[in-house]
Amino acid sequence: MPQQTNNPLTVLMIAPTSFFADYGCHVRIWEEIKALQKIGHRLVLTTYHNGDDMPGVDIRRSWDVPWLKRAMVGSSRHKIYLDAALSWRSLRVALGLRPTIIHAHLHEGALIGAVLKRIVGAPLIFDYQGSMTSEMIDHRFLRRESPLYVPLTRLERLINRQADAVITSHSNAAALLLKDGSVAPERLHTVIDSVNTDRFRPFDGTAAWEAQRQELRAQLGIPPGRRIVVYIGLLAPYQGTNVLIEAAAHLAPQMPDVHFLIMGYPDPASYRAYAASLG
Structure with a gap:
């Protein structure tokens, strides 16, 4: 069992997504929340207006968007105004909460977190879950020959440099960040996705x-x-x-x-x- 911390922190977690829905990014967020809570930290999550509420999590959602009920996965033009609404909600929460740490997921969350870092003076942890521009290409939202490709790539690297620490879920992602030079080695940490053994266990013969x-x-x-x-x-x-x-x-x-x-x-x-x- 993990030991309780003697120095509990107040963490503002920013998730620019329709938390919770049943897919990988959200499972990582959910398990990180439970792990932090288990050792005694307080956590408040800001996220989009839609998604399932999870037991025991203080979720602060952005403005309701009545015409958009489906969960947002990947790149979409809808995310422009969804992220604007989330930015305002996160600012209001940060000013009231005065977090010890800001923990941001995805590049949009890290960009919001970089602004809040300067306002409330809290260090920023960026939970990197893949390249922003690569995801846009995978979702056919962006083409490499597009005039927006180079500016967006530069923006992605700029966001990577804003965090005091960057967490990746596997060593390949860490290697890519080191290769492009946007994250210094001392700021880069790998926290591998693993199995929740409280819920899943191998055959025990019973x-x-x-x-x-x-x-x-x-x-x-x-x-x-x-x-x-x-x-x-x-x-x-x-x-x-x-x-x-x-x-x-x-x-x-x-x-x-x-x-x-x-x-x-x-x-x-x-x-x-x-x-x-x-x-």
Whole structure:
């Protein structure tokens, strides 16, 4: 069990996303919140107007946008006004809270945090979860030949330099940041995503564990005796979700003992319909 801190901090966490929804970025945010709370720190999260509330988390949402209820994933023009609303909400919270530390997710959050850092005098931690411009290209929001590509790349590097510390989720991201020179080695730290062992555990040989496993397989509609191929993650064309479903349709007749389980976000209904159309 983690030990309680003798110096509890007040952390303002900024998440420019529709927290909470069931995909990787939000799971990392959620697990970091629980880990910080477990050792005694106070945490307040500012985020977009929509998303699921999570138990035990003090969430301060930005202005309601009645015409936009779906969760925002990836690049979108909607994020321009959503981030403006989140900036105002984060400023109001920061002035009232006077945080010890600002912990910002994603480049938009780090940009908001960089401004608040100068207003309230709190150090900024940037939780880096990938390149901003690379994500824009992946989502076909930006092209490399676009006249905006170079300015946005420079903006991304400028944001990277604003933080007092930058956290990456894997060593490859850290290596890329060191290569482009936007983050000094002494400010760069890697905190690898790991398994929550309070919730997930390996087979321990008990009847209770086996009963739970069989119950879960039944809930997911997995026939008895099947081997399972599992994908859990973002559902999007650039992630190859369509190709995975097509591969499953090709292999299923040849391997009748295999069950493909594809779970993720957003819009699972459309991928379920696509799988049904392939038989």
